Amino acid sequence: MVNYIFRRVIVAFFMLIGIGIVSFIVIQLPPGDYASTYKGYLLARGATQEDADRAEVLIRQQYGLDKPVAEQFINWIKDIVTKGKFGYSFAYGKDVGVLIAERIPMTLIIAILAHAISTVVGVGLGIYVAPRKYGIADNVWAIISFILTSVPRFSLAIILLYILVIDLKQPSVSSFFSPQFVFAGWSFAKVVDMFQHIWPVLLIAGLGGVARNMRVMRGNLLDVLGSQYVQTARSKGLKENTVILKHAVPNALHTIVAYQGTVLPYMLAGELEVAIVLGLPTLGPLFYEALVNGDIYVSGSLLLIYGVLILLGNLLADIFLSILDPRIRYS
Amino acid sequence: MSAENSEIIATGSSLNPPLDLPAGLSDIVVLREAIPGQEENESYTQLVWRRFRRSKVSIIGGFMVIALVFLAIFADFFSPTTIYGVDLKASFIPPQIVHFFNDANGNFHIGPYVYNMIYTLNPKTFQVMWVEDTKIAYDIHFFVRGSDYKLLGLFPMNLHFFGVSDGGTVHILGTDKFGRDLWGKASEAGRISLTMSLFGTIISIIIGSVLGVASGYYGGWIDNVLQRFTEFVTAFPSLPLFMALAALIPKTADSFTVFVLMACIFAILSWTVLAREVRGKVLSLRESDFIMAAKEMGASDARIIFRHLYPNVLSHIIVILTLTVPAIILTESFLSFLGIGITEPLISWGLMMRNTQDIQTLGQNSWILAPIAFMVIAVLGFNFLGDGLRDAADPYAAK
Numbered sequence: 173m174v175n176y177i178f179r180r181v182i183v184a185f186f187m188l189i190g191i192g193i194v195s196f197i198v199i200q201l202p203p204g205d206y207a208s209t210y211k212g213y214l215l216a217r218g219a220t221q222e223d224a225d226r227a228e229v230l231i232r233q234q235y236g237l238d239k240p241v242a243e244q245f246i247n248w249i250k251d252i253v254t255k256g257k258f259g260y261s262f263a264y265g266k267d268v269g270v271l272i273a274e275r276i277p278m279t280l281i282i283a284i285l286a287h288a289i290s291t292v293v294g295v296g297l298g299i300y301v302a303p304r305k306y307g308i309a310d311n312v313w314a315i316i317s318f319i320l321t322s323v324p325r326f327s328l329a330i331i332l333l334y335i336l337v338i339d340l341k342q343p344s345v346s347s348f349f350s351p352q353f354v355f356a357g358w359s360f361a362k363v364v365d366m367f368q369h370i371w372p373v374l375l376i377a378g379l380g381g382v383a384r385n386m387r388v389m390r391g392n393l394l395d396v397l398g399s400q401y402v403q404t405a406r407s408k409g410l411k412e413n414t415v416i417l418k419h420a421v422p423n424a425l426h427t428i429v430a431y432q433g434t435v436l437p438y439m440l441a442g443e444l445e446v447a448i449v450l451g452l453p454t455l456g457p458l459f460y461e462a463l464v465n466g467d468i469y470v471s472g473s474l475l476l477i478y479g480v481l482i483l484l485g486n487l488l489a490d491i492f493l494s495i496l497d498p499r500i501r502y503s
Numbered sequence: 504m505s506a507e508n509s510e511i512i513a514t515g516s517s518l519n520p521p522l523d524l525p526a527g528l529s530d531i532v533v534l535r536e537a538i539p540g541q542e543e544n545e546s547y548t549q550l551v552w553r554r555f556r557r558s559k560v561s562i563i564g565g566f567m568v569i570a571l572v573f574l575a576i577f578a579d580f581f582s583p584t585t586i587y588g589v590d591l592k593a594s595f596i597p598p599q600i601v602h603f604f605n606d607a608n609g610n611f612h613i614g615p616y617v618y619n620m621i622y623t624l625n626p627k628t629f630q631v632m633w634v635e636d637t638k639i640a641y642d643i644h645f646f647v648r649g650s651d652y653k654l655l656g657l658f659p660m661n662l663h664f665f666g667v668s669d670g671g672t673v674h675i676l677g678t679d680k681f682g683r684d685l686w687g688k689a690s691e692a693g694r695i696s697l698t699m700s701l702f703g704t705i706i707s708i709i710i711g712s713v714l715g716v717a718s719g720y721y722g723g724w725i726d727n728v729l730q731r732f733t734e735f736v737t738a739f740p741s742l743p744l745f746m747a748l749a750a751l752i753p754k755t756a757d758s759f760t761v762f763v764l765m766a767c768i769f770a771i772l773s774w775t776v777l778a779r780e781v782r783g784k785v786l787s788l789r790e791s792d793f794i795m796a797a798k799e800m801g802a803s804d805a806r807i808i809f810r811h812l813y814p815n816v817l818s819h820i821i822v823i824l825t826l827t828v829p830a831i832i833l834t835e836s837f838l839s840f841l842g843i844g845i846t847e848p849l850i851s852w853g854l855m856m857r858n859t860q861d862i863q864t865l866g867q868n869s870w871i872l873a874p875i876a877f878m879v880i881a882v883l884g885f886n887f888l889g890d891g892l893r894d895a896a897d898p899y900a901a902k
Binding site for chain 2: 318326471
């Protein structure tokens with residue numbers, strides 16, 4: 173197991189480098205470099221040509237943009253690891269690391285909550301429908317799960333926004349808290365208020381996850397229920413509930429754990445879509461704005477962050493699985 | 504199996520002429536006919552169809568897809584008005600309700616009709632809005648002559664599926680800001696949404712099947728490298744990367760270039776599922792008797808791959824195709840909705856949704872959400888279809 177985890181971490185490390193390279197390519201791809209973009213930004217803000225030219229040269233030296241691409245990449249990674257500096261964002265006038273630090277806690281809270289809720293509900297539904305294979309409940313839930321994964325999530329968010337703003341006239345949809353709680357310390361009432369604001373994201377990001385988890389759990393449980401040891405358990409005269417919950421479910425859970433690594437990108441993508449539509453201050457809207465405005469260090473860094481989050485999720489799922497199931501070996 | 508047997512013999516014939524095959528082949532044929540009462544084997548396609556037909560949901564899915572494809576191809580025909588014109592005087596007309604029986608004045612009337620729409624000031628709120636003018640009713644006729652268009656861009660026509668007589672309008676889903684009929688526009692948008700996803704899927708299938716077959720067939724270090732690469736691409740956050748790459752397409756690029764680039768962007772991240780499935784299938788086939796036999800007879804790798812392996816993984820490829828298309832439709836619509844995807848004058852469902860970003864416009868004209876229905880039907884249809892095909896693709900497996 174230790175050997176497996178060790179090898180898994182090494183693979184993850186190489187993937188991390190790969191993700192870093194791709195993110196860096198996204199920063200490098202637009203025509204012109206950061207210095208010339210900054211010059212354009214200064215000119216647009218009314219700076220004189222000479223000032224802008226001087227700033228361009230200064231920035232090129234300061235950021236080492238005149239060095240070869242490989243060296244720039246290594247410097248970029250080195251700054252991130254040692255100083256937590258990701259690069260400068262013009263739109264916000266801060267280092268991208270500060271922006272990310274501001275927004276990442278809520279993004280993670282939302283993604284993890286949506287993830288946890290969808291796993292619990294999805295697994296529960298899977299356990300409920302599997303023994304009722306091809307029954308009414310099974311078919312109804314199958315169709316519901318199909319519909320849940322088929323509706324574009326951004327359009328669900330628009331519909332929900334419409335209901336919240338136009339029909340229910342709910343204020344401050346695009347924030348996490350009502351005005352009276354913004355400066356208040358953490359309390360139970362503040363948490364309740366937060367949930368009143370983030371439930372649309374949790375709901376929409378989580379719904380598709382519920383459907384996916386349910387389908388996987390149903391399939392696994394059906395496979396396990398067909399195996400001989402379940403038949404033995406039944407023939408001992410155990411109650412059907414005991415057979416399912418005590419004997420079959422634990423063995424069907426392995427695949428769900430392995431599957432969580434796949435669900436996480438789906439959750440983050442859902443959070444991204446819904447947060448952009450609702451305008452919630454998480455990483456999603458920041459990423460989108462950066463893409464539209466050509467704020468390259470923000471978009472590249474966020475791509476890296478998203479990659480790292482998903483990589484970590486996959487790694488944790490695999491490690492957890494190897495603890496849960498000692499038969500797992502690295503192949 | 505019969506097809507494979509004869510295939511092996513045929514392979515031999517091209518390599519070893521002295522085997523005297525024609526006689527051998529005819530022997531087999533004679534042998535078959537000689538056994539009376541032997542059951543006629545059903546072909547693979549027949550078996551697949553038999554299993555597919557049993558699943559009602561997949562049939563429904565198939566119909567949904569076909570309906571959308573027809574609407575998209577013949578959008579000009581199905582739209583009561585021209586789909587290219589702009590009429591600012593008709594902006595934001597709500598969906599016109601189709602009535603069937605007696606009109607508001609109590610006169611006997613049968614058959615579908617709509618009332619005239621007039622633009623008036625609401626006396627209470629002073630809001631300008633469209634209301635039904637029950638004094639004038641227009642009968643909806645089918646196969647009417649209307650605005651000119653070119654069917655498939657080739658044949659000049661003016662026949663429309665339905666429409667009303669001159670002076671009236673019939674917008675069953677309402678109109679948008681520019682007075683364009685949403686029903687006609689959404690049908691037309693299907694052209695881009697569907698062709699782009701299909702185009703992207705085909706590219707991804709080419710990449711995925713080549714890498715999958717190579718990985719499974721050659722094994723060894725090639726397999727190792729390709730597997731790690733596939734793992735890497737799978738682990739990448741796809742939606743953020745799609746967004747980042749789509750945003751890199753220059754704003755000045757013309758619509759067609761954007762279309763092609765978008766399809767390529769979707770393709771480079773969507774091939775992994777297929778590559779995995781094909782690899783698994785090829786791995787299991789590699790050791791099978793008929794591949795061994797082909798190898799023994801000296802068939803080249805290319806021949807084995809294209810003549811023997813591909814036909815056997817084709818069913819899986821088709822299944823993945825039907826499941827990749829909806830995924831691309833969803834992503835494309837989101838990107839176009841954000842304005843980093845398809846650009847005017849091309850139109851896709853996601854781009855139509857762009858108007859809904861303004862909550863005020865949306866609040867007064869909720870019917871501009873109509874394209875959602877088209878997207879859901881498309882995605883649901885393909886998912887249903889793919890699900891049924893997946894069960895049917897392997898008809899030899901025990902149910």
